Amino acid sequence: MKIQDLVAQIKKKQSFLCVGLDTDLDKIPQHLLKEEDPIFEFNKAIIDATQEFCVAYKPNIAFYEVYGLSGWKSLEKTITYLNANYPEQFTIADAKRGDIGNTSTRYAKAFFEELNFDSITIAPYMGKDSVEPFLAFKEKHTILLALTSNTGAFDFQTKIVEEQELYKRVLKTSKAYENAGNLMYVVGATKAEYLKGIREIVPESFLLVPGIGAQGGNLQEVCKYGMTKDIGLLINSSRGIIYASTDTKFAFSAREKAKQLQQQMHLELKQLD
Numbered sequence: 014m015k016i017q018d019l020v021a022q023i024k025k026k027q028s029f030l031c032v033g034l035d036t037d038l039d040k041i042p043q044h045l046l047k048e049e050d051p052i053f054e055f056n057k058a059i060i061d062a063t064q065e066f067c068v069a070y071k072p073n074i075a076f077y078e079v080y081g082l083s084g085w086k087s088l089e090k091t092i093t094y095l096n097a098n099y100p101e102q103f104t105i106a107d108a109k110r111g112d113i114g115n116t117s118t119r120y121a122k123a124f125f126e127e128l129n130f131d132s133i134t135i136a137p138y139m140g141k142d143s144v145e146p147f148l149a150f151k152e153k154h155t156i157l158l159a160l161t162s163n164t165g166a167f168d169f170q171t172k173i174v175e176e177q178e179l180y181k182r183v184l185k186t187s188k189a190y191e192n193a194g195n196l197m198y199v200v201g202a203t204k205a206e207y208l209k210g211i212r213e214i215v216p217e218s219f220l221l222v223p224g225i226g227a228q229g230g231n232l233q234e235v236c237k238y239g240m241t242k243d244i245g246l247l248i249n250s251s252r253g254i255i256y257a258s259t260d261t262k263f264a265f266s267a268r269e270k271a272k273q274l275q276q277q278m279h280l281e282l283k284q285l286d
């Protein structure tokens with residue numbers, strides 16, 4: 014998907030919400046466990062119930078890998094369902110990959126070609142030749158971890174390297190990569206106060222912002238410092254939406270949560286007009 018198409022969807026739906034499909038068999042409603050593929054049935058119900066209020070879905074791959082072959086099948090069915098029924102939705106494989114060049118190319122083919130995701134999350138630690146194989150794919154997007162939402166972010170990302178915080182160096186250095194136009198960045202909602210400085214380096218790039226809801230990040234704070242004239246934000250919520258309730262009304266509860274967030278986003282977007 015092209016960025017212009019994503020921006021058009023955001024404006025049309027008045028939402029820059031990404032729903033995280035971190036689907037856990039221990040947390041989904043128990044009545045689904047009798048289905049042949051409970052993970053897919055859960056995802057399908059959540060997608061159908063929330064799609065009106067969001068513009069993106071982000072399955073975190075760990076939640077599928079943990080179930081081996083059957084988990085991969087559930088993931089494949091989920092992305093196929095999304096692409097077939099809601100092709101306007103931007104899809105993110107939250108896989109946090111990155112390796113030497115030829116290996117990165119295999120990861121890119123797996124998620125961009127075999128599974129047909131629009132984007133993938135990538136760790137920048139191995140540098141240019143580990144990231145560029147992902148950037149080589151046209152109309153696909155590489156979402157580089159910049160400043161993450163967890164406390165461990167302070168172990169390395171905020172440390173000074175050549176007179177600058179490492180996450181700022183990641184932003185600056187990656188801007189010079191080949192096909193850098195395909196880059197987006199992850200910035201945790203719990204680090205909203207850093208967004209002003211981040212926008213000085215990447216004024217227009219789209220940011221994937223996880224960490225509202227369960228992790229305590231604040232949507233208004235993120236918008237205040239992170240929003241651009243073309244919005245430039247995808248705000249993710251996983252547990253806060255998909256486990257809003259765990260009874261037979263789970264899909265309706267998820268829809269209500271997504272709707273609440275969409276309404277808050279609508280208010281933020283009105284300020285851009």
Ligand SMILES: O=C(O)c1cc(=O)[nH]c(=O)n1[C@@H]1O[C@H](COP(=O)(O)O)[C@@H](O)[C@H]1O
Nearest residue numbers: 073107134161162201223227228250251252
């Ligand atoms: O890349 C991510 O999506 C990510 C980066 C980050 O810094 N923090 C973070 O929480 N995430 C992911 O975003 C999701 C957050 O889930 P909730 O806290 O349940 O909304 C999980 O899938 C995390 O793996």
